[in-house]
Amino acid sequence: MTRALEAEGVAIIARDLTRRFGTFTACDRISFDVRAGEVFGFLGANGAGKTTAIRMLTGLLLPTSGQATVAGHDVYTESEAIKRHIGYMSQRFSLYEDLTVTENVRLYGGIYDLDNRQIRDRTAAMLSRLGLTRAARDLVRDIPLGWRQKLAFSVALLHEPRIVFLDEPTSGVDPITRRQFWELIYEAASSGTTVFVTTHYMDEAEYCDRISIMVAGRIGAIGTPSELKQQFGAHSIDDVFVRLARPVQESPRP
């Protein structure tokens, strides 16, 4: 079944994917597909199981049961291949502030086994596309936040991954930079890269092609933003989210 889906351009396939920690089920039989070239938003309240799901999909955590393939590789047996074929960018940590722009790119290129020529060519192309050529020797800490985030995204794409995972990519940036960032995301998606976005910010979710919302370890809803708004009779994804997640109250843990 999964082979057939891959042939149709499916980047991520999850079937009944489950992870338990002791008696606690963090991820409870979640199933979904993400198509190649799709911008997929992965939402959920704190503690809903998002992080556990992402750790399984990025080859960092073995599932308890169920199946998943990411970029055609099995999460149980091919986690190293998965890591080579995905990119990752987090708002909290992406680039080394004490290294220059070029040094950061070289470091990541080396980690992903690119040769010197590839690194040189791709760095030049990337910096020129971002308008950062003149800042190539600046320390990352000295360039404005918005540029840092655009650079971090481009670095995450340096090894031409099939899927890039973004964790709250635009939080804190000004609204124009944020839109420039989304244009970079759309550009990557239109050239076939799958973009998997997690965010707490529901207006950011509206930029995605499709979103899923995790509630208490399960997928509570999945669809295009307009489909979900229609389904829940809500004006915004924020309303959809609150309706889904509100009944779940935090309980005292031992």
Next chain:
Amino acid sequence: MTRGVRTDAVVVDSVVKQFGQTTALAGVSCAIHTGELFGFIGPDGAGKTTLFRILATLLVPDRGGARVLGEDVVDRLWSLRTRVGYMPGRFSLYQDLSVEENLRFFASVFGTTLEREHDRIAPIYRQLEAFRTRRAGALSGGMKQKLALCCALVHRPEILFLDEPTTGVDAVSRREFWDLLSQLKAGGLTAVVSTPYMDEANRCDRVALIQRGRLLAVDTPDAIARSFDRPLLAVHSAHRYETLRALRDYPHTHTVYPFGETLHYTDARTDVSVEQIAREVRAFLETRGVPRVAGGPRAIESGAGSPLHVESIPATVEDTFMARMGPETAPRSTDLTRPTVPTESTRQRHSSDPTRSETAK
């Protein structure tokens, strides 16, 4: 400066603050009315934290001045400190102390006790009581924010300064937090909040848009949205990225941005009706073949309703913010300018917080 029948809880007059080469505040003036829920809205590095630290008496302005509750923030800092509550942006409670121990500690710093102040914080503390013995560091993001709010309220301040209280917490907790602020406001407290999230503007009575150390606007969220000075069109398209690229080539385009599921478009012409603009934009996109563009699998799925739809819509606070941001960060600018505001790292290096020791990052 507004001077009406209302009294002002905060008056900021031409405040300038620099850290080395970077200008955090470049002459900020505004007034916040007593009893208001007031928001400073702007991105990271806009100067929000610097302004909050000055108003909370933790930082001295280089030039200009500010009065809070009628008292100068520099000359009267010791008497002001007992009258203001401040919740810093980074979680600044003792992570190794329990919820209750943190509260008792902050009460004792201000010479009071948890028991004496219980009724003031009861509505919020009630939600935390089940976690009374849990270490603060082990709370969820939303619960941490509620505890920090309790600690900022425990000495019965007359005004609260909350620096980015909703950053990094989930949508449910954010909504609950804003509900709590509305309750506190109903109880007569003046609350000043900062946020990078434009959609939170509507929870405030009035807001100031802040960018690169300057205020872009100060007004009610409604008035700020209405001040947008051009007809605004929303373009719905199943092929969002292709449509965006096509509109970049359209000779009459003033601005075009992705905006959620749609694109927001303004026209460079001022003498053409919005209906005509909408018709012409649609016609242009059709000649560019936009509805028929092969957009891959995502285009097939996302085509809800008609493939192309152009309509006139009211502007939001965020549209106004972008319109007023100025050309130095224009969308197609390729010129990299040096930052004029502190970055996260310089901010941390230069700032210290004498009332709250930070026990963890």
